[in-house]
Amino acid sequence: MRRARLLYVPFWATFVFLYLPIAVLVVMSFNSGESAYTYEGFSLKWYGELAGDERVVKGLANTIIVAFGSTALATVLGTLLAVGLARYTRSKTLDALALMPAVLPDLVVGIGLLVFYSTIQLTLGLYSVVLAHAVFSMAFVAAVVRTRLTNADPSLEEASLDLGAGPVVTFMKITLPQLAPGIVAGALLAFTLSLDEFVIAFFTVGNSEQTLPIVIYSMVRFGVTPEINALASLLLLVSFTAVIAGQRLTKIGESERAPD
Template identity: 80%
Template sequence: MRRSKLLFVPFWATYVFLYLPIVVLVVMSFNSGRSAYTYEGFSLKWYGELAHDDRVRDGLVNTLIVAAGSTVIATVLGTLLAVGLARHSRSKLLDAIALMPAVLPDLVIAIGLLLFYGLIALTLGLYSTVLAHGLFSMSFVAAVVRTRLANADTSLEEASRDLGAGPVETFIRITLPQLAPGIVAGALLAFTLSLDEFVIAYFTIGNTEQTLPIVIYSMIRFGVTPKINALAAILLLVSFTAVIAGQRMTKIGEARAQD
């Protein structure tokens, strides 16, 4: 049956609607003029100004600290959660609870964490944001690793146990290598989510520190400039790289599983 070319119109229209603003943002980041709406010529000066902006540099360092710390927490806890749900629990209720942070609005999580930190008298700072982002990203890591677990060969684990290996040794030598592509993909996803996350960081970081998304928010209140476009373009590049790397690792893992 011959497909009508009209069926591709909404397909491409959707892609244009999604990505045309991103293309415009990247193009305007190379604008030689100060206007964010009128292109006056090609220039890299706004990227150079970013390198000399202390506020942006401090925000970037804080963002990388939060993203790295929360990624470690989310990867470890998310992997253990996925293994526990897949191997030691068959409760749909626990599955729903484990994945709930991934579907709850960021604002609800942020307010809940802020109230909890106040209840336990925890001073807000980078560490409180690291914990918050780790909790938020843990569900995404668990979902990715659980998908990988569904394709894992359980007979290898059974053979390991039959040969006298304990649960911990079996997990380290058999289960963990099989899950490695999924774990890496989940870690990259957690890093990307933390890198771009604004709402939870805004509520849990306090008044003494700022992450890069908060810095961008404070800058954009006075209007969009090519400097902000350049900063957003860099974040887009990092995010796209992490997502593509995560997808690549997932495909490699699936190909090895089929072999």
């Protein structure tokens, strides 16, 4: 029994190592002082400073545009990719290629996309970041939807086709409703990844536009301030909310498949 309890030590030590710095960051974002390292009292003034910082507001607007645009593209393409891999192909090679953007280093993906944009002479801007994030996030959406699809009941689709419905009608009225929890979970994951992503955006965005992670990077180069802590805390809140919502939707989908 004692030996079993000792196994929890590295488990909790890992959690403390991961989340204690995050907790400190959130606490310091409510610091009333000017220092990011010395807590002098509770205050919300740094959150107010964010609202008045034009650069931060512009970066946030760009990030939201990129996140929603790339999420829409990644969700549609990732869902179609998952359906194609699960229903129309049985190739492990294609499976590996479809998931490759998710396992490749961000630096490799960013440089590769930059070279590709330069080759086709595409002017960089927010739209280039949207396309880049869609390519990156599509693999994650496909993986989530694929998991949901493999556990869906194929007999419903077969019955729909036998009764005279075409492939499109069957997909829209039979397959798509079964995949809805997985699609929404994948979309939330894609949104979170795009919201926080820095490396790919750094290589594919133009000089005239900056996303919020790039703005944070440029601010951190001159030192960490409580304003940066407040900004990072808000991003953490959005990210955690999206991840938890996606996890809940996945569990709802699993409970629907569970036998009575």
